[in-house]
Amino acid sequence: MLPIEHYLFLSLALFIIGVIGVVTRRNVIVVLMSIELILNAVNINLAAFSRLYGDVAGQVFALFIIADAAAEAAVGLGIIIAFFRNRETVLADEMDLLKW
């Protein structure tokens, strides 16, 4: 069995890629995809620790997160489509109406 560190590093790598994607990408769809990466990094962590401690709660939690991520993606994409119909753009730096 692989030691826990391998799982943690994979998870960390996925999380960092996700965060960099959320922060740097202009396309909102890519941002959404990056959020999925972050969620999956969390899932890997949960599954790894569940295996390590022999507690199934972590894996159940991971399943909930996958369901949540699906719902979130559906809502997020819906918002984006509605937004695109209004403003004809999906670029994050052009979505700047909510400011002073």
Place this chain on the structure above:
Amino acid sequence: MTPTGYFLGHLWLIPLFPLATAALMLFFGRRLPNAGVSVLCVGSVALSFVYAAGAVFQLLAADPEHRVAQQILFEWLTPGPMQMTGGHVIPFVADWGFLFDPLSCVMVLVVTGVGFLIHVYSVGYMGHEGGYYRFFGYMNLFMFAMLTLVLANNMLLMFVGWEGVGLCSYLLIGFYFLKKSASDAGKKAFIVNRIGDAGFILGILLTALTLGTIRFTSQGLPDAESASGILQALKAAVDAHALAYGAPVLTGIALLLFVGAAGKSAQIPLYVWLPDAMEGPTPVSALIHAATMVTAGVYMVARMNAVYQLAPFAMDVVAVVGAVTAIFAASIALVQNDIKKVLAYSTISQLGYMFLALGVGAFASGIFHLMTHAFFKALLFLGAGSVIHAMSGEQDLQKMGGLWNKIPITGKTFAVATLAIAGIFPFAGFFSKDEILGQAFDRYFSLWFVGFITAGMTAFYMFRLLFLAFFGYSRADEHVEKHIHESPPAMTVPLIILAGLSLIGGWVGWPGSLGGENRFERFLEPVLTGVVPETGAVKIAHHALAKEYFLMLASLSIAGAGIWLAYQFYRTKRIAPELVAGKWPRLYHLLLHKYYVDEIYDAAIVERTKDLGTLLGRFDANVIDGVGVNGAGWLARFGSTLSMWWDKWIIDGLLNFSAKLMQLFSYPVRLMQTGVFSSYAMLILAGLVILLAYYGHHMQVLLRGVR
């Protein structure tokens, strides 16, 4: 023994009948047919007459000393304490009460009787006029006010009636209110009467203050001993020597009341409204401005005779004003060409006679002349109305003539009235005028002489009128001439009845010297005795018969001379009036223009009043408006400008300042809110990194604990 009976117990109904129909006319008159208006309005006056006549008969049933009935409906001004000039306090009361004694008896009979005849006449005269119901409504209202005036048991209620008749006079003079001259005349009458009324009300106040009561007498009341009355108060004051014969305060009361009487009864200097009042319909002139309302002043002075008899100076003033008015107005009447103007000045002149009588202490004679005058002057006016009716509205004597055979009933009744006013035996005017002249002769020869000359003038101008209107050639236009017709029976029957009264009306006072009993004077005597018997008004003439016959002969001969002169002037034309007028042109024009009194009043009073008004107007515009109103406005505006400045710069400034400060400090913070979520995400990340770096070792501890 106080007289009692149904009619005496229902005195209040006498004025109520006309008031009720007047109210009906006001509310429903417009919807009623003319016939209904006639029945209601004439009927109510007839009812009043019936009730008045019934009351008179029941009063006559009592013995002469007790012919007083007094009925108090309710207390009008409830007793209130009043501070007297003497310092003591007495309760003051004014009732809504009616007094029926021989004096009001005569007045009520004249007012309702002559009033009824004139109402009947009006049915014919006003039949084709617009505002039929309005006319009768006013006439009925007038009857109510006049009856209140003569039946009132105190001065204040009398004043109510006094003002009421003034109002109705105004309304009826201005009946044709679309005509400017008519509405002007109404206003003139109203304003001139106000001057007199001011005197009257001051007189009432002075009476109340001096005697503590304004009720004429307490006789006839159930509590006659304890109730207050002017007569009783005067008697008490004289007995206690608090007020003497000729006391200044009594003279003051008498003169103030006489100012009121002079206004209402058209005496110098307040007579100017009466000639103009002829603008009203002719029945109005007959009822109000000849027979009833204008005699209210005479009635009032007679009613207050107890005060006058103690004020010799005021009596002299009354007598002199009366005599001067008599001759003054008669001289104007000599040359007037308007048939109603002649009669108007004649009325003023005859009223002057009445005041002459009152002034020399012959109160009964004054009232006697009032009554006979009501008969023949009402007849003269109604006859003149009939003439005007026949002449299609023409009032100019120069355009009449030859009417005697064309309108015979009017002509004959008019002649009767003319004989009566001229004082020819045995017509009514002879008895009353002769009595006045006889009494004046006893007192002041000069005043008698003025009255004597006036009698001649009266005969002259009345016969001039008769000859010009009814005899000679017709001077009317052709189409007027064609329409000349006798008036309908509704008009001629009252004329005939009044002619009868003008003939026999004076016989009730048939003098002792001619085998009569002076009944009229004896009837009035209990009311007119006054307080001090020695100065009492009624002294049944005891002077030598020869003097009486001489006086009668003198007045008959001066009347005859006046008639003869008029005959020469206007019938035989032996003396041409134009020639006489041309001989003394100045005198003629002075008379024709009524001594220019209207012009003098205009220049001396009306214009000066207007000047005062203009002055006050300027004061108003410049001082009140300029300094006061505009100044206050400027001040307020200045204050509000200051306040606005304070608001704008200090209050708002502080607020804006704090807001600006906020804006300034918030500027860098605001820059962080870009609205772009990726930058927010970056910030969150940065925050997370900082948090982790700072609390890293704590996390380690935390994690270790978990493990």
